[in-house]
Each structure stands twice: as C-alpha cells, then as structure tokens.
Amino acid sequence: MKLFQQLLVAPAALGLLAPVAANATELNINGVTDYAASGEQVTSITQFSDVYPTDWAYQALSNLIERYGCVAGYPNGTYRGNRAMTRFEAAALLNACLDRVTEVTDELKRLMKEFEKELAILKGRVDGLEARVGELEATQFSTTTKLKGKTTFVLGAVNAGGDGSSEYNQQFGGTTFNYDQRLYVDTSFTGKDRLLARLRTGNFTKGANAFAGSGVNLTALDIATDSGVAGSNNNVIVDRLFYKFPVGEEFTFIAGAIARNTESIALWPSKYNKGGAKVLDFTSLMGTSGVYNKETGQLIGAYWKQKVDKGDNNFSVSVNYVADDKNGNISDPSEGGFMTANSEASLMAQLGYAGPRWGAAFGYRYGQCDSGNGLRRGTEFLKANEWNNECKDAEGNRNPGGTNSYALNAYWTPEDPGFIPSISLGWGINTVSSSGKEDGSPITSQSWLAGLKWEDVFLKGNDLGFAVGQPNFATALKGGDTPYDGNYVFELWYNFQVTDNISISPAIFYLSRPEGQDTASFVDGSGYDGQFNIFGGVIQTTFKF
Template sequence: MKLFKQLLVAPAALGLLAPVAAGATEVNVAGVADYASTGEQVTSITQFSDVYPTDWAYQALSNLIERYGCVAGYPNGTYRGNRAMTRFEAAALLNACLDRVTEVTDELKRLMMEFEKELAIIKGRVDGLEARVGELEATQFSTTTKLKGQTTFVIGASTASSSVDDAADAYAAEFGATTFNYDTRLFLDTSFTGKDLLRTMLRAGNFGQSVFGNGMTTMETAFEEPNGPNNVAINRVWYQFPIGDSFTATVGGLVRQDDMLAVWPSAYPADTVLDFFTYAGAPGTYNLTLGQGAGLSWESGGFSISANYVSANGFNSDPEDNSFFASDDEEFIGEDFIDSCGGIATDCAASNGTVQIAYTDDNWGIAAAYNYASGDNGVGIYGGNATPSAVSFAGLGVTNSFGLSAYWSPESASWFPSISTGWGINTTNIDDDASLFADSATSQSWYVGLQWSDVFLKGNSAGMAVGQSTFITGVDFDDDFEGSEWIGDGNYAWEWWYKFQVTDNISVTPALFYLSRPLGQGTAALSGGFGPSGDPEGDRDDTFSNFGGLVKTTFKF
C-alpha cells in the first residue's frame, strides 16, 4: 500500500482495531455477514443509538464518519463500541475505507490534470533553482567567507586666507590644486561557527600628496600605503569570538583600537568629511592605533566594559631603540632613517592601552574612556585631528587621555536631528631627554555633530559638525626656560554636508568645511616663515584659515 493510503487509513484502522480483544475466540460469521451486508455508510454519528457524547472515543469516531465516511454500523442502528471486533469485521471496515481513499486519489488526479501547466512551470522553476544553487556551490571560493567592499571617489580643493604676506600664496603653491582621489576597501569576513568573525581587510588609495590627506584637512576616507599610491595592502586582520554569553575576545596581527570596543559612542557618521569629527570628540582617547594586539569586552543589558592593548611596533623583535639617520657617507636604506624598535609591552612597543565603560539604550548612549599611549615611540595624536603644537608635544613622552562622549537619536526621522557630542583631555609627561624647556603639556578637544534623516527625500540625509581639534591648553615649562609662556593654540572646525542616496549602493555627498586656525599657535609664527617655525610669539594678531569644498561618491558592493 502506498504511503499516502497508509496515512489516511491509519487513523481508522487504529481507532477500530483498538478495542479488539486479545483473547477473541471463535469468529461469528453471521455477525460479519450482517455487518458487511448493510452496504450503507452512516453520514452522522447521531445515527448510532448506542454512541453518546460522553464516550471517550466519541470525537474520534465522529471525525472518521465526517472526514472519510467509511464507518458502518449494524442493521439495527447500533455501533456496539464495547464489543470485541473480529478480524473479518476489521477487514470489511478497512475495505470500505480503502474505497474512500481511491475516490480521494481520483479527485487529486483530476486536480493535477486541471493545473498541469501551472505545475509544469513550478517544476521548471524549482529545477532551475536547484541548478543555480548547485552551480553556486561548485564555483564559490569559500563556504564560510563573504566578500564586501567600498570604493570612495573624492574630488575637491582647499584654499587658504591669511593676514600674513605670501602665507596664502605659499599654501596654494603646495596644496592649491584640485585633486581627484580614491579609497578602496575590501572586506573578507569569515565565520566558522556563526558567532565568530575573522576579518581581513585590503585597502588601497592615493591621498598621500593630496590636501585631503595632510594636516587638519585630512578626510576620514583618506588612505595611502606607505610604499606609495595605488598599492594594495592588508590594512586589517583580526579574529573575534564569544566567550560564554557575555564576553567577546578579539585578537589580531593587525587590529585597530576601535575594532575591540563593544560600543562606539557616537551617532554622527564616521564616513563624512573631516577626520577629526570621527573620533567622538576625544582623538587622544580614541586614537585608532593600528598594530598587534588583543582585547576583551563584556556586555550585559545596556552596560559594557571594554579593555584592549595594541602595540604599533609589535611585529618587531628588537626591544632596543636602534634608529639612526643616514649620513652622506652611509648607504641609504629605505627611508631617511631606520627604526628597528619594537616588541610587545617593551619600552619600544609604541604601546596603546584603552579601557571604556559605556551604557547604551535603543536610541541613546554614553561612554567614558581612558587611554595610555607611549607617544615617544609612534603612538599619539596626529596632524589630522590636532594642531602642530599638540602633535609635537604628544610625541615627546607618555600621554594619559580621558574622553567623555554621548549621543541621542530620534526614534523616527523628523525635523529634529540626532545629536552626538564629546570632550577629551590629554596630559603628556615629557621625557627628560626629549625637551629642554617643558616637563608636561595639557591639551583638549570637543565637538558637536548633528544629522538629519530623510531630508527632502526618503533615504537622503544632511549633517553638520563644529568643534575644536586637539589644541594645547597648558604647558608646564622648565624653571630654566626663559622664553615666552604664551599659549594661543585654539582653533575651530566646521563641516556641512548633504548625502544623496542615489541607489541602495551608491551615494553622492557634496560638502563644505572651514578651519579657523589649523596651525594653532603656529599662526603667530607665520611672519617669521611659513609654518610653525621662526619666532614662537610672532605677531599674535596673525590669521590663517582654510576653506574647502568637495564631492564624495561612495560605492558599496
């Protein structure tokens, strides 16, 4: 018997055979004849005079009658549910049910003939899908890895304005041309268990000689391999996996500080314009150091704690500082100098340690973070988010930084924007051998970023941000230093942008930016020569500013 018939007959057979007495003796042939000769199937359970709603099998018997119509009684209108059934009686009832199964099968055949064309189309589509799935499985390079990418085009320029003669012209001579730059990132994301992640990121770009890759006009998307433009290099490779229900561990041969944080405390999009606005207002704390390291984060409810360590020189085995400058009579090797200093947690490791405590809800969050950076070995604030003075001091010793950041976003798009804000303070303890005139320096930074969603058209967005890039607020000068202790390093940065979401994968973002004093205290020295050199005081009324515009096109694939 086919499986379909078995499934239909099983309820009837079980329901009818269950009362069969194990010790049934002689076959009552006359009774079987009476049962089988009626030839009439009941259509309602009420036709049985001896079956009552209180009987335990009442509902089962009712279903068999109404659904299959293959239950018969005795000529006197009784069912005799408590009587032992003989095998002949069971055979007669089973035969009646099989007749009904045949009728149902015929109905199904008629339906199949009526919808023959539609069924053929569906079968063809299923066969096509099976073939495509088979081809995909046969040609995919990995069953565990997904590839995604992003390419960004930037075309734009920056101009300078200054009260100092020839200062703006000197800037234009070096950075005055309109440039067309690109940044390409390829992500290979691999998961072995569904909960872990091995990320390998390849990157290439040509921002090295562009105004958008130098100084405080540096963009977040700016990148160029140290070996030169258009060189593809591994920019990130790390592995992340859960430990229990609350902990997540990350370890990488080339991992960045923010890759190991449970929370990024900002709703202002990182991929906008000026790089400074991507650091949650505290570039010293969130310095995005890249190197060899590991981290551990804990999350429970909305609370999280993250701790990580990165050594920017962790790939090098030499713990001693053996850098030297090549003289005229020495063979030039590589760059102007060779620095073989390195190791993990050594004096030459360029160590960077971060601890962050955060709380996030559905549409808001707040975080406090502390960072230790050994800036004298290559870690610290860089020119993309600080004045030249702040960069110089951060490179003279160990910097301790603290950042406080928060954000809030509306539950749905409205005239009210998301708000992100942050503040950071950094204290650098200067090595005795690194400076002859100062023992320590303090710098600060802050920002406020606003973003509106669905502006004019659904999917489009607009934003602006204002703040002060890292600037020196105090210096503990050496007692023997007789120079000026004047500090005028303050500056302001603004950016405005509007993003057109052309398709799900393509966006175009025109933007403007303005920097009031990107040279900070060095502005006063312009009268003694372009750049932060010459007389440290100079003319304190000197001005120097940047204004620029660009169009950024982003392709995601």
C-alpha cells in the same frame, strides 16, 4: 519528503472545491508560493476566517481536513475557496497530500491519473532546479565567506587665507580627484564569530595631498587617514586581519595581526556621522582623538556588553592593547616587539552606558613614547616632535615618557526624526610626561566637538550634518608660559542616498587656525597675532557592493 514535494504544499482535493482553468498553460508560481508560505497544515476548519457553515463545500472541506489533515491556508488565515487556478496548481495541491494518504481510494486514483502529466512536468522542473543549486554550491567561493566592497571617489580642493597662504596654496591649492577602494573578505564559522581580512588601496599620496593631511594635518579626511600605507601609489595591501569571537552571551574577544583600537570596543558613543557621511578625520572621531586615535597594529582585546531587552540601555566595558604596526612584529626588544617598552603601543579602556536614544561613555588611553598616532589630530604646534612624546630628549638620551588621555562623549537622538536633530558631544584632555622636555613645550592639551545630525532631510534616507569644535590644542606649557594655540573647525555636509548602494555627499569645512601657536611663524615670529585659515570642499561618492 523530497524537495519537489515540499514545494508543492496544498490540499489534495482543492481542485474539487474551486473551478479549474483547464486551458491554462503556465504555472502560477506566486499563487503556489503564497499558499505554501503558511508553513503549517490546519487541523480544524474553524481556522479559516473566510469559510462558513453556509458554504456549499463546507462539509466536504471539513471531512478532508479531519480525514487526511493535509489542507493548508494562506498566511493571512484565509482559504480563498472561490479562487480559480490552473491545472498545474491543482496538481501541486494534489501532490501535497500523497505522503499523508494511507488508503488509496478509487477517487484518489482517478485524481492522480487526471493530473499525471502535470505532476511529471513539475517534478522534472524541480529536479532541474535541484541540479542547478547543487552545481552552484559546488562551485561557489565559500559557504561561510562573503566578499563585500566599498569604493569612494573624492573630488575637492582646499584654499588658504591669511599670512603665508600664497605659499600654502602654491603647494596644496590644486583640485584633486582621489579614490579609496576596500574589499572585505568576511568569514564566520559558527554564525557568531568573525574572521575579517580587508584589502585596501588608494591614491591619497602622503606628503603631496592635502586630504591626506599633508601641509596641515587637520585637512585629512576620514576616508584617507591611512594614506601613508593604503594610499601609497595604488598599492594593494592588507590593512585589517583579525578574529572576533564570543564567549558566552555577554563577552567578546578580539585578536588581530592588523586591527584597530576604535573598532574593538562595544560602543561608539556618537550619532553624528554613524550611518551618515564622514568628512574630516577629526570630526569622525567625536572630537576626542586623544583617546580614539585609530591606533592600528597587533592587537588583543575584549569587551563585556550587558544583555538586556531590545531597546533598553545597557552597560559595557571595553579594553584593548595594540602595538604600532611597524613595531609589534619586530623581534629586537630594543626596537620593537609586542608588549615591550618599545612597542609604541596604546592601551585603551572604555566604560559605557547607552541605548538607541541616548548614551554616554568615559574613555581612557595610555600611549607609550613615540606611539604611532599619538593624539592623532590637532594644531601643528602640538603635533611637533611626536606630539611632544618622543622617546629621546634633545641630547639623544632615553626618556621613556608617555601620554594619558581622557574623554567624555554622549549623544541624544529624538524619538521621531524631524526638525530636531540628534546631538553628539565630546570633550577630551591629554597630559604628557614633562621629564626631559624643554621649557615652552606643551604638556597638557584639550579638544571638544558638538555635532548635529538631521535625518530624512528633503527625502527619506538623506541626512544633514553640522559640527563645530576645537581639535587638540595646547592648554599648558612646561615652564608656565601661556600657550596661544586656540583654533576652531566647522563642518557641514549633506548625504544624498541615490540608491541602497550609491550615495553622494557634498561637504564644506573651515579651519580657523590650524597651525595654532605656530601661526606666528607666518609673520615674523615676534608675536601671536598671525592669521592663517583654510577653507575646503569635497564631493564624496560612495559605492557599496
């Protein structure tokens, strides 16, 4: 059956069973569409809930169904025999039976003659639509590719207090207006696989912008964490390029020239900012940035996710390897390479058990010496010298050490959102090889985070979040000295969903001691009672298209 005939699904003689508005000049498209939405012809008059044996047309309708089998109803199981219609609708309903009629009677000839003009007009309209659809298909970007975008404006500032605050504020205390722009070219060849290429640019200038982590790395925002690349003076770069494909129903494989470890796992074991606002980079990583350190580069990975009924908890196992982007594409094995001793790579594994309401995961990451992102976020004392994981000692001798990071994360969410928030918890511990390290340098560190998120606050679709935790801080030093590296971070945000495509998220945060043990340097270096803190606020406006 041709397209125009498929669109005109209806019984041939409905016009005999209901009044016809003979003077109507417009086709009731909604009426025809509703009628056709049932998708199936009825086989018995008893299938209509509003047709009774006492109706005057009951026998005529019954004979029509049994003889021609081309009568359709509405999606709710009704026939609506007393509903008025236009002549165009009558023609459409008549047309539906033409392919089913095996015997052309005089009565049918009269009906076809009566609606000949309307049928010709309808056919012309549908033929025109077919031509326009064909032209669109011939000129569209791709039949398998979607182009999506995300634009984020960030207006905000930070202000330091305590020892050395005037020097910090002089360099980083100004209000800034930054942006981040991402374009996703998303392709699927089978409907289940995914080839993603992402273009990105921004103006979070590395070394000069507090929200890029300059001055103190803990002020870095999640939206600006690639500032060293994507935010380099508005240059457009490719910052994601990977292919993901399923094998069977439970296994998925990933291979990418530029891919990220945290995006190549089966489970994200937190509800804190999933679907809501993401503010500080540390809080966006569930407080366990030693494992989930966003290492990006040349990646291979796979995960297994147990197939269960919808709504049930399932097990998952994820493994991935990623060489740092400035190393994995170098041919010299003494300087880089893929899966060499100098890849500056991260090997991550995760075991999870989770569902819609609660879940938990254990994560592990091994980082080669000089691994690009290291523990990602922590005190300035811990961050020094590549998180104390440099490949050479003070004399320049090769010291291929490494870090081992472990994480436990869990979440719980109430069945009905209301006054009770979802709860997300994370705790991590990291160790670094002590070989070749100086006394007093950190060899063990920890971090933790507790995040609360309330859904549908004030208005449906709006979320409120609050988190408190301690970014990575030293808990043991080589030589047995006691570290004084403790610090806290507090974050509060509200996500206002203006439309489906626009959201505004005001947020404030406070860092109690982001320098950690180095805070003493703001006094006179003789003790650990120095005070230095940072308060910040931002307004993030996000556009999705």
